[in-house]
Every structure is written in C-alpha cells, then in structure tokens.
Amino acid sequence: MFDIGASELLVIVIVAILVIGPSELPRALRTAGRWIGKMRRVSAHFRTGLDAMVRDAEIEDMEEQWQKQNAKIMAEYPDAEAQMVPLDSAKKQGENDAAGPMKTPPSDPALPDNDSAADSQVPPAPFDQPKAD
Helix, strand or coil: CCCHHHHHHHHHHHHHHHHHCCCHHHHHHHHHHHHHHHHHHHHHHHHHHHHHHHHHHHHHHHHHHHHHHHHHHHHHHHCCHCCCCCHHHHHHHHHHHHHCCCCCCCCCCCCCCCHHHHHHHCCHHHHHHCCCC
C-alpha cells in the first residue's frame, strides 16, 4: 500500500525521537499501534460488508438467470409440467414400493452365472501371493 523503504523508515524514527523524545516514544508508539489496529478492524469490517453485498447481488443475478432459463425450457416443453409427479405422491409411491415384496431383476443371458464363474480357474493376482522371505 505505502512504499516505505528502510532509509525512509530510519528518517521517520529519527524525527520521532527528536520531536517526541526518547522517554515518551514507547507510549507514543503504543498509542499509534492501537490506532492502527482500530483502523485495520474497521477496514476489515467494511470489506466484509462489501463482500457480502457483492455476493448477494451475484446470487440475485444468478436467480434471475435461472428463472429466465426455466421459463425458456417450460415454453419449449409445455407438456412437461403435466407429466411431472408431485413430490408428495412420489414419496408415497416410494414408500409403497419399499413396503412391498422385493423383486429380483431378470437375469441377463449374456452374463455368466455366478456358479460357473466360481468353477473357472483364475490365477491369483501377483499382489495376492505371499512374499517369499
């Protein structure tokens, strides 16, 4: 922020010693440190508030874009809303399905049965074999 070099800092310290005096310098530095700390806290609080405002504005813009996109999709597919199932009835349908008997999926004739796969001799992978010490 401020570009203060070592020589400029030395000049400031010498002037402070001459103007304030060596006996009052520690108290003056402590007071300056407190003021600097307060200014940092105020600037951090201000920055946090600005970040929150920017974030809220971005969220509002995104919501507007989503609403526009949703309206566009609904205009392209007007019958989609009629095909939608309300959430409550979908939950009830899921509960009814869960309460009923379990159905096993049909077997695929292209896949081998588990029994025939167990009978085949497949050599173990190299990392499965014990190390010989």
